[in-house]
Amino acid sequence: MSEVKKIATRDSYGNALVELGKEHDDVVVLDADLAAATKTGTFKKAFPERHIDCGIAECDMMGIAAGIATTGRVPFASSFAMFAAGRAFEQVRNSIGYPHLNVKIGATHAGISVGEDGATHQCNEDIALMRTIPGMVVINPSDDVEAKAAVKAAYEHNGPVYLRFGRLAAPVINDRPDYKFELGKGVILREGKDLTIIATGLMVSEALEAAETLAAGGIEAKVINIHTIKPLDEELVVTAARETGKVVTVEEHSVIGGLGSAVCDALCAKAPVPVLKIGVQDVFGESGPAVKLLEKYGLTAAGICKSVKEWY
Structure with missing residues (x-):
């Protein structure tokens, strides 16, 4: 039996953003000084004019993403789950959730599989936090195929979306012709x-x-x-x-x-x-x-x- 292919969904996120950027010129990607880790660096290389590094200022990044959304563009605000859902919760709630803006949050490095970074970076509370925000869609893909499909579905959905990605390589289990991703369907x-x-x-x-x-x-x-x-x-x-x-x-x-x-x-x-x-x-x-x-x-x-x- 051949070995199962494994890909970290954070890598899938970066690759999916590039593909999305090729198809839609209204996609803008923001990051908080973590482009190499969140893999948005691949988008930055392809579309430098549509990538904004907000520095280590996640709360500001969410406010900037909210502002960009009001112009009709579709921002993907990216950081570790601990910072995107945790540190910036108030801004996500009040600046994105409350006005129901079309902002997509790409949260990588979720869960204990962050590993050596330890408890401060292992966000095991982000789904709970994001579920409480009215109108927020919460997606947690299982593999590379699903993660890429989720990014596309998030773009097509009008409203705030929280996308959860991992650092650890995950087995690819959805690589089959009949696979179909449908938002809200198990x-x-x-x-x-x-x-x-x-x-x-x-x-x-x-x-x-x-x-x-x-x-x-x-x-x-x-x-x-x-x-x-x-x-x-x-x-x-x-x-x-x-x-x-x-x-x-x-x-x-x-x-x-x-x-x-x-x-x-x-x-x-x-x-x-x-x-x-x-x-x-x-x-x-x-x-x-x-x-x-x-x-x-x-x-x-x-x-x-x-x-x-x-x-x-």
Whole structure:
């Protein structure tokens, strides 16, 4: 079997911006002195006149992006998730969300897989923060194919969008002819009758692998990829819950306020079933190699299997 190709979704973001820039001359990319890390440097090289380095001033960058949006152009404001969602939250809320401006926020280096940068840079709260802003779309793609499609969909959507990307290379799992990205629609990746695993971002490939291991032990799990956390595909989530009777959510994010909370909000209202939330359990991250951190926090196929078997 050939080795699975792996690409960091932050690289996908940079490449997708270049392609978008070729097709649309109204695309403007802003960065906060992190173009090499967020990969917007590729856009800067291709379109230097449409790239603005705002320096280490994320709050100012969001205000500038808001101003640019009022001119009819489409700004992509880029930084680490900790700074884009955390440091600049007030500006995102008041200057972008409140007037419902057409600003796209490209947040890279999300989750504990930031690794050696440590707890201060490992943003496990960004999805929760962005979900609370009225009208904000929240997208967390699972691989290179999905990330590129998400950037295009964000451009086509009229309104604020938060795009979450990772530093760690992720397996490419959507490289197939029938793949289709639709904003607000989940994707069934595997059928199963015993429980449903709903995953997002980096955890989708791990959930698929976990499902195969669980099947070998007699537990057949349906696997759903939720790339758009807001608006959530409630119809798909509720239908799956009713079919299998149990739901597991998996995310590289706090179990408070993220995918798990969004799923529980939908299910408690329309299809109450037992739910296990796998993610960062109300703790901060720590410095260390990304792969080792994911193992420690139970965010691997093996960790998912262990948690599901103990709960099931």
